[in-house]
Amino acid sequence: MPKSLVYYFGGGHADGGKDDKLLLGGKGANLAEMTRIGIPVPPGFTITTENCKLYLSQGGYAQGLKEQVADAIKRLEKDTGKVFGGSENPLLVSVRSGAPASMPGMMDTILNLGLNDRTVQVLAKNSGNERFAWDSYRRFAQMYGDVVLLVPPTKHEKLLDECKEKRGVAADTGLTTEDLKELVREFKALAQANTGKPFPEEPVEQLWGAVEAVFRSWNNERAIAYRRVNRIPESWGTAVNVQAMAYGNMGDDSGTGVAFTRNPATGENKFFGEFLVNAQGEDVVAGIRTPLHIDEMAGALPAAYQELLKQQNVLERHYRDMQDLEFTVERGRLYILQTRNGKRTAQASVRIAAEMVDEGLITEQEAVLRVDPKQVDQLLHPRLDPNAKATVIGKGLPASPGAAAGKVVFDPAKAVAMSELGEAVILVRRETSPDDFSGMVAAKAIVTARGGMTSHAAVVARGMGKCCVAGATDLVVEEDEGVVRYEGGELHEGDWITVDGGAGVVYAGKVATVAPELSTQFKRIMDWADKFRQLGVRTNADTPADAAKAREFGAEGIGLTRTEHMFFEGNRIQAMREMILAENVEERKVALAKLLPMQRADFLGIFKAMDGLPVTIRLLDPPLHEFLPHPDEVDSYSKAAGVDPVLVRRAIDKHHEANPMLGHRGCRLGMTFPEITEMQAQAIFEAAIEATKEGATVFPEVMVPLIADIRELERQTALIHKVADTVQKKAGRKLDYKVGTMIELPRAALTAGQIAKEAQFFSFGTNDLTQTTYGLSRDDAGKFLPFYVEQGIFPDDPFQTLDPIGVGRLIEIATREGRATRPDLKVGICGEHGGDPRSVEFCHEVGLNYVSCSPFRVPIARLAAAQAALKGPKGARLAVASETPEVATAGAAGIPLGE
């Protein structure tokens, strides 16, 4: 029996179910699932993703597809009692894309398919509503022309606008049946002019054109861009859902809406949504008419509302997650058109997960998996300072919480360009469309003048955790003129505004912000996360304040203290420069002696802040030239410091390097100037002794940077242990300290088995390791790296997300071989990847002991570590037979299936 190419649903039965998302797409699987569990869904069928793949790769249809579709149509005719192209009761259908992963608005949809000059008459007669029939026909001709026949959409819009102008009306609803008939004629003429063929009248021909268009739409630009950002594999393809139409525009007993089983912004367990009377679904999503609150449906469509309340509850309990529904009421009868797990803000995500545990709906483990670590960032970041004085310039819907300031930009492409230059921009639009996606990604916040809480802008912004004010009707956005007018003023491109997405308010200028408070529910989720995770989470902190902040966020120690930042503060830089300008060891020692007490004081503060937890301190790392004055400042510096400017210039020359990243830095400084290592070790151990005396428990971990060869580490550790011995003897106390190394050069990773003989711990410096593994300087990559990421040449920016097959392979090698030499070797990472969820997952898989990241990323790492632990065992990557060449590229594991 040939594999089924078409899955039917309807009449209480469905061929597929919710587990068939890869084959039926999220939407198709859910339509089947809903049908199975008795939800009122218009019947229909799904053409599987396999057909799309075949079409895109070979340009044709699978054998038997035409026949299976014909059979499905017959069954649909039977279930609806209608006939496709029939003269008595014509069957009209929607044709929608539906990919395995949610891609809202990215691909194409056709409604009212099956209408033609003949069936429109029957529809008019049967519905007793000629205007409805012709409005449907007008919509169909417009969509079909746009999506299938590739008529430029502006041409339709222009005809529509001209018609409204002629009629003197503002809204489509003001058009008469005759206007609509005229528009249909004009649209069809446009199509003929564009394709050279008449507009297809035959419903089956219409259907295949639509199916093909949906397949093609998988590869449209916005879909490709969306997939790239969301790491959805190109190979998945989309299914096509063909479903009997339900009409929300059949009069005042009809309507359509979008609803969430809980509040997607706050998480409150209260049915939430919007609807429009006498409208089709696209009207709600496009944000063209501002819809009514769902509560008002109780008055407008009481029976359907009660049914909806019941069904939404069935759906949420069935799917065990907050659902995002689309529904239509056709002459009082409710149809659920679609359900999917609803996108939500971080706050909502946390609250819903925690409350569902309380309701017994999900387990703690599931709750932890429900919160997207990337979103957690929103909860931790500053909000507008309530005491800041700020001028409100507009109010709208609180579409996605958070606060951000940036420069006004109207054009999405401009937003991308300015953001690439490092500018904070806020995209201000009349309304957004899927074409604006890249611009929305680039913007810090989004403001629209039109649209509701479920408008495109609102949905997409919430999904990205980006703050958004939608429907800010006070603002008159003149995109073409590049101006936004408000009561009492106007702003131009480049002017600063501040957006409070939680309150739905837009302010002029840059407004001050304050730190967020963390909810109890958030704390509960994090406690559960800590219970499940197996990976330690430390922080990168250079000051006692940062250390304390990180501890508050749950850091279990410091994974990286950069000592060089300390050298820049205040007049310390003077002592540092004296050290660099020293002509011999003696002079250098004099300068180092001045730095010693400063370093000691810094370390003391940090040890105390991290009482009871380990503190890893990295020895001096950057090349010395970084501490010297800029060539232009030599004279002023020399005068102030009383140094011969010739000496300073000579030092600048001497320390100049062609490639400082690969130069005299890291342990190479300590190798050639052992007195620097000695001073730093002395400062660390004396501070540790002092902290102990003051009652703190300290676990200093001295970390030697940029080791390429075991012999470097041998010499540096010998020096450090010698200083430790001296300090301990003098104090008459023992310290529980370790000496280890950064693994940040490929050679260190490749010879880790040797290096572990000397190192008591490894910490992967993934920033430098990525730079050397790729031969790519972060400072210089700006000229091509954005292009590479945009073009998909690199699947991710390797400085943001750890490259698993190159850099990651080195981490695997080093971890495996380091532990082979020293089974109790402590291994962590301290690059910026330590706070990136996918990188944290990698660290779990490779069996590291901990990740270390900036304080604000600590909760993200804790959550990501817990999720990784719930997904698979720690160290699974190391268990794989050693060194089989990895053929998989950055895979699609972990992409949530949806829609």
Add this chain to the structure above:
Amino acid sequence: MPKSLVYYFGGGHADGGKDDKLLLGGKGANLAEMTRIGIPVPPGFTITTENCKLYLSQGGYAQGLKEQVADAIKRLEKDTGKVFGGSENPLLVSVRSGAPASMPGMMDTILNLGLNDRTVQVLAKNSGNERFAWDSYRRFAQMYGDVVLLVPPTKHEKLLDECKEKRGVAADTGLTTEDLKELVREFKALAQANTGKPFPEEPVEQLWGAVEAVFRSWNNERAIAYRRVNRIPESWGTAVNVQAMAYGNMGDDSGTGVAFTRNPATGENKFFGEFLVNAQGEDVVAGIRTPLHIDEMAGALPAAYQELLKQQNVLERHYRDMQDLEFTVERGRLYILQTRNGKRTAQASVRIAAEMVDEGLITEQEAVLRVDPKQVDQLLHPRLDPNAKATVIGKGLPASPGAAAGKVVFDPAKAVAMSELGEAVILVRRETSPDDFSGMVAAKAIVTARGGMTSHAAVVARGMGKCCVAGATDLVVEEDEGVVRYEGGELHEGDWITVDGGAGVVYAGKVATVAPELSTQFKRIMDWADKFRQLGVRTNADTPADAAKAREFGAEGIGLTRTEHMFFEGNRIQAMREMILAENVEERKVALAKLLPMQRADFLGIFKAMDGLPVTIRLLDPPLHEFLPHPDEVDSYSKAAGVDPVLVRRAIDKHHEANPMLGHRGCRLGMTFPEITEMQAQAIFEAAIEATKEGATVFPEVMVPLIADIRELERQTALIHKVADTVQKKAGRKLDYKVGTMIELPRAALTAGQIAKEAQFFSFGTNDLTQTTYGLSRDDAGKFLPFYVEQGIFPDDPFQTLDPIGVGRLIEIATREGRATRPDLKVGICGEHGGDPRSVEFCHEVGLNYVSCSPFRVPIARLAAAQAALKGPKGARLAVASETPEVATAGAAGIPLGE
């Protein structure tokens, strides 16, 4: 039975033999071997290297050593009929170091041990030569005081000089017996003053002091420096050889000498050497008296001479290699004190190896193994232009051939310092001593005023393949004054001289040189090498002239043509700059169109020069800023080129990079400016078509640089194949071309399994791969890399000799995994390591297809490849179970055992 700690030799029997070098040292093993085969060797015994290791690690002697030495002394007393410390016929012995590898003069020697105030009388009586007895005693007291009791040697010298002055004589021979007695008293008083204890009288006590001193001498500074340069493991230790003395200073029927079984400078099969009548061996080696030619021994000591001729022949045939002998004639009786494979010049090495094949003494394989590839360099490098006008300032012995010019330096330490600054220096010394070793390494040539062909300077210089003129008595070298005076002038430190080591002439100033001619014997050796080697040898060449030169030297194709060098020539740089200054694709294409014909012409010339052989052309690699004018030259350039200087400055700013090595270069240029790749591909393929039309057979290999990810290569290869198709179609001819990539980033090596899907060949760019693997910029390493190499932190300069465990491991991974994807993948290297013998051996072991190196290094690579093939199977490293962590550091494999 406990392991023997002492090996006896004498009376025609020996406990050990020539295969026991690790245990007995080279000298001990050869003394044993010689004894076994009936060579007249004074009897004695060897204290094994195990004892030295134990002494150095634990500070004491092995259990049983004292007893075994006592037994050996008894046996020695029996074999010699003498008694150690005896009152009738006292046994006197020499105590010498002897390591497994030859370390000439690096460690200590004591002669005449066993003499004391009592035995000296007996010796005087028995020999009937009181002066000889006291001279021996004086020598012993001096050496023992110096070596064992650590009296500063200058103190002995001072007393000796004072004595000679008082006596009014120039040479030691002018001193009377009474003088010698006085000196012994004074030397012993010096020793007592220095140690606080009387000079040891008891022979057994003397012996243990000497043994201990030899052990200690393993770790003296010059020994450590020598081992580092020669890669001799610290762990080997030295043996101690205790041997009955043979006296060459017992009158005019006695003598001592050093001889080679063939001429070590030319290789001529003629007995060669020098001797002194009535002298001890140290007199010859130290170069204090200028010795006589060995032929003159026939007259002076006829019987011993005949015996020597016979024995040298026995030795050479036994050892199947040219021998370096030390002999002593005691009252007419010949003793061979030592034999070892003789050091020789490259010319001699080649001639001896080839002639020994003709003589049936060795096989062709052995002949190939006998020539040190590093020495081959000497044969290929320029010699003095015979037509150059040059002022001779001195003549001496042609101690080591070759020619070099450099600045005069007198102080070895200064030679090291200046050489590190990149200066060519020539070390000019009265005579050299082992303490001068580092300075000799640093110098381009060595000139001594005293000493013969077997003096320290001559032996060491030949070993290093460094040119040397010894015994240039015309020169008065005043080291302290920093001046060398010659007939008609004087030179000071820093003045240029030129040395012709083959002629033994020193010239003033810099003298022109000419290319060498290669001997027939050399060609034979190279033919044999080609027969045995399994690794291809290509060349790196950017011009037709270089290509032709390399082909002459045996290159089998081009492994690397750098296209960027072509862009610097003449007015091409103008077109290149236009290309860089272009504001858009169109402007860039206009500039590229100007470069196209120039590139095409270059490639055509190279293809024709390499007719029938593959030519690998690398696409543009360096960052664009390298082609822009220096900031100081902007104005003059702008004026000349008629360009707005503002544009030029903006371009310089735009292309400035913090770390250009890791910046916008390599394929990243071709990715962002595909038109550059297109132009270069077009030039290559059009030139290939043209060369074909002109009758040449071409195999172009287009090489994409700096690939980090398969996707880069996918895009670049697609472009290149497209251009190839167009060019081939237009010409109506097919080209046999390949597209491949450099593997020069760790990530490329780590993902080679993927990259091989696109690449038809890999070429390891080991310069960049070393830089990124070590995180070490070659340009900036000068501040610490020499220190690292000197201190043994890096066993070798990784830019000279391929790092086997880091960079090499990446090469192994990439080769293994690349071939797993594409079994016929061609893999080579084109970094500078391609001409380094040890790196070539690595490439053989890892199973590469070829190495590519600069033209002059091609013969070296051919020879090294043959030796590698004779040592072990190709690809042996890949056969090792994949990815076992390598614990061995750069081992001692391949260090010739000797002495």
